[in-house]
Amino acid sequence: MVDFRFDIKPLFPQPIIKVTSNLLPHTFRGDRRQCLDATSKMSEIIDSLGQLSATSQGLNKPVTTAQRLRMCDTQTIYLLADTEAGHNGAVAGLLKVGTKDLYLFDETGQSRKVENAPSILDFYVHETRQRAGLGKRLFETMLQEEKWTPVKCSVDRPSEKLVGFLRKHYGLRHMIPQANNFVLYHGFFDGPGAPAANGNGNGNGDAQSPQHATRNNGLHITNSPNTQLFGATYLGEDSNRRRGSQQQNSPNTLIQQITQISPSGRYGAPRPTCSMAEIIHAGNSKNGKGGGSSAESNRIK
Numbered sequence: 001m002v003d004f005r006f007d008i009k010p011l012f013p014q015p016i017i018k019v020t021s022n023l024l025p026h027t028f029r030g031d032r033r034q035c036l037d038a039t040s041k042m043s044e045i046i047d048s049l050g051q052l053s054a055t056s057q058g059l060n061k062p063v064t065t066a067q068r069l070r071m072c073d074t075q076t077i078y079l080l081a082d083t084e085a086g087h088n089g090a091v092a093g094l095l096k097v098g099t100k101d102l103y104l105f106d107e108t109g110q111s112r113k114v115e116n117a118p119s120i121l122d123f124y125v126h127e128t129r130q131r132a133g134l135g136k137r138l139f140e141t142m143l144q145e146e147k148w149t150p151v152k153c154s155v156d157r158p159s160e161k162l163v164g165f166l167r168k169h170y171g172l173r174h175m176i177p178q179a180n181n182f183v184l185y186h187g188f189f190d191g192p193g194a195p196a197a198n199g200n201g202n203g204n205g206d207a208q209s210p211q212h213a214t215r216n217n218g219l220h221i222t223n224s225p226n227t228q229l230f231g232a233t234y235l236g237e238d239s240n241r242r243r244g245s246q247q248q249n250s251p252n253t254l255i256q257q258i259t260q261i262s263p264s265g266r267y268g269a270p271r272p273t274c275s276m277a278e279i280i281h282a283g284n285s286k287n288g289k290g291g292g293s294s295a296e297s298n299r300i301k
């Protein structure tokens with residue numbers, strides 16, 4: 001549990017509050033002076049929880065800060081408190097969600113641009129309170145408030161724990177391979193309002209379009225914003241075969257393809273295992289050619 005030097009109770013009239021770019025609890029009512037005080041305290045809470053989340057995920061800098069939230073009007077943070085804890089109460093967890101415009105592949109390998117895709121961006125429950133249902137409570141509140149369903153959420157590079165959480169509580173198992181670090185599950189594209197496929201029907205788009213792709217040995221490299229930011233991702237043998245990739249490359253070339261678009265921000269940060277690129281590197285090092293990428297050298301072993 002995270003304690004603060006101030007009493008958190010006035011900020012948490014209910015156990016879970018929502019905070020957006022004004023850095024105020026959604027329940028907040030007050031004059032200008034109270035507003036400034038609440039903003040400063042909320043900033044401290046968000047920064048503390050964001051830092052703990054980053055540490056727990058092995059990131060070298062937080063994904064969630066008050067400053068970032070202030071700059072972004074498409075994100076919401078849900079905070080869970082235990083107002084009975086200690087003298088001042090304590091905060092137990094954080095869930096940051098938002099909407100993103102993403103270039104994504106559906107189950108058949110068709111490329112689609114999805115605008116305002118619901119995204120799970122950061123999720124953390126304090127170590128002393130994990131596996132006690134608090135994560136589920138936060139997530140359920142978020143789903144209700146945002147009017148989202150779990151299968152329609154994209155998840156920004158989920159940890160093993162989050163993958164387990166989604167499997168356990170929502171039965172999400174079958175991922176759709178992507179060329180970026182977002183994870184989608186089968187069913188994401190189903191139902192009314194499903195986004196249309198892009199371009200020419202083979203999922204590649206044309207040479208001028210943002211989703212233009214080159215595929216080599218299962219690596220999907222596009223010039224989409226995601227790939228530029230986050231790097232290429234291994235799509236797996238099956239999807240590679242399905243797409244009829246012609247070219248066979250050496251392991252060295254694969255590493256170059258992964259590293260030519262080096263990750264930045266969250267993605268340049270050291271991470272624990274659980275990445276498709278890890279699989280490639282592991283396979284490659286068996287051939288005596290391991291390591292070398294900036295992401296790889298940053299990763300905690």
Ligand SMILES: CC(=O)SCCNC(=O)CCNC(=O)[C@H](O)C(C)(C)COP(=O)(O)OP(=O)(O)OC[C@H]1O[C@@H](n2cnc3c(N)ncnc32)[C@H](O)[C@@H]1OP(=O)(O)O
Pocket residue numbers: 053056057120121122123124125126129130131132133134135136137155156157158159160161162164165166168
């Ligand atoms: C997009 C992203 O934010 S990726 C980063 C996700 N965050 C993290 O990995 C930070 C560390 N982990 C956490 O903070 C928490 O474990 C959360 C937020 C993932 C889940 O919150 P919790 O309160 O633990 O979840 P809750 O109690 O509702 O559900 C428990 C289930 O989550 C999964 N889980 C939670 N903790 C663990 C763990 N230590 N090891 C493996 N699975 C875990 C399991 O499926 C677990 O069910 P089980 O106990 O029957 O195996």
